[in-house]
Amino acid sequence: MAKNKVSFKLKSNLSELDALCEHLERFGQSIGLSPKCIFEANLALDELFTNIISYGFDDRSEHIIKITITHQDDNLVFSIEDDGVPFNPTKAKAPDLECTIEECKIGGLGIHLAKNLMDEVCYQRCKNKNILTLTKNIKETEPKKKRVKN
Amino acid sequence: MEIIEENQGGINIYKLNGRLDSNTSQSFEKKIFQAIDDGSKSVIIDFKNLDYISSAGLRVILKATKALTREDGKIMLCDMQDYVKEVFEIAGFDSFLPIVSTMDDALQAF
Numbered sequence: 514m515a516k517n518k519v520s521f522k523l524k525s526n527l528s529e530l531d532a533l534c535e536h537l538e539r540f541g542q543s544i545g546l547s548p549k550c551i552f553e554a555n556l557a558l559d560e561l562f563t564n565i566i567s568y569g570f571d572d573r574s575e576h577i578i579k580i581t582i583t584h585q586d587d588n589l590v591f592s593i594e595d596d597g598v599p600f601n602p603t604k605a606k607a608p609d610l611e612c613t614i615e616e617c618k619i620g621g622l623g624i625h626l627a628k629n630l631m632d633e634v635c636y637q638r639c640k641n642k643n644i645l646t647l648t649k650n651i652k653e654t655e656p657k658k659k660r661v662k663n
Numbered sequence: 664m665e666i667i668e669e670n671q672g673g674i675n676i677y678k679l680n681g682r683l684d685s686n687t688s689q690s691f692e693k694k695i696f697q698a699i700d701d702g703s704k705s706v707i708i709d710f711k712n713l714d715y716i717s718s719a720g721l722r723v724i725l726k727a728t729k730a731l732t733r734e735d736g737k738i739m740l741c742d743m744q745d746y747v748k749e750v751f752e753i754a755g756f757d758s759f760l761p762i763v764s765t766m767d768d769a770l771q772a773f
Contacts, residue, residue, distance in 0.1 A: 531686070556750065560717060563685045567685075614728060614760075625753070629753045
């Protein structure tokens with residue numbers, strides 16, 4: 514199967530969430546992804562992007578977050594690259610999901626959602642950059658093709 | 664995101680339209696807390712036209728639910744699209760938030 518790849522840059526501003534959504538929808542539709550799959554990819558990337566710009570930078574200057582999406586065979590691979598402070602979300606503490614409403618805290622929830630929506634989340638610190646690589650298997654989430662009778 | 668606010672028999676109804684994320688959740692938080700501060704104890708959030716929710720949106724709903732519970736009030740969430748409901752489920756929020764299928768079900772809870 515042909516390899517499809519798209520790469521784009523987002524500024525460190527929450528208003529870029531709309532651009533993230535547009536890029537994902539355009540790419541998703543071009544390779545025939547189901548709306549559910551686009552939704553889940555959007556949510557995982559939204560949470561990690563929001564996390565980076567909320568906690569990743571200790572100055573007020575503008576930063577660039579680079580996102581690359583690769584579609585090969587049954588996998589979508591997302592790479593998120595930022596030059597913020599070192600942070601490994603795969604080591605973040607999971608929220609307590611068994612809690613009552615009064616005990617329930619929201620911290621860590623975004624990362625929990627992202628991990629659940631992806632099949633694999635890997636973190637690397639390389640040349641002063643955080644690089645997150647997310648893999649999503651899309652075989653099951655794509656609508657089944659109708660069987661054509663000969 | 665568009666938020667349509669209605670009052671039906673003393674129940675504050677919020678119809679959410681579009682995307683509830685870290686960009687839009689603040690305006691919703693402001694609206695719903697204005698009503699709670701003004702003494703509203705009955706709230707329905709209609710998710711019928713909400714296409715997207717992130718943890719920022721969940722945070723506002725959780726915060727509002729906690730505030731209403733403290734005041735002996737009540738909140739009902741209704742008519743969620745499957746993807747949106749799945750987010751509540753992954754977060755574990757479906758275990759303590761009252762999520763019902765239709766607006767009628769939500770209204771009957773009061």
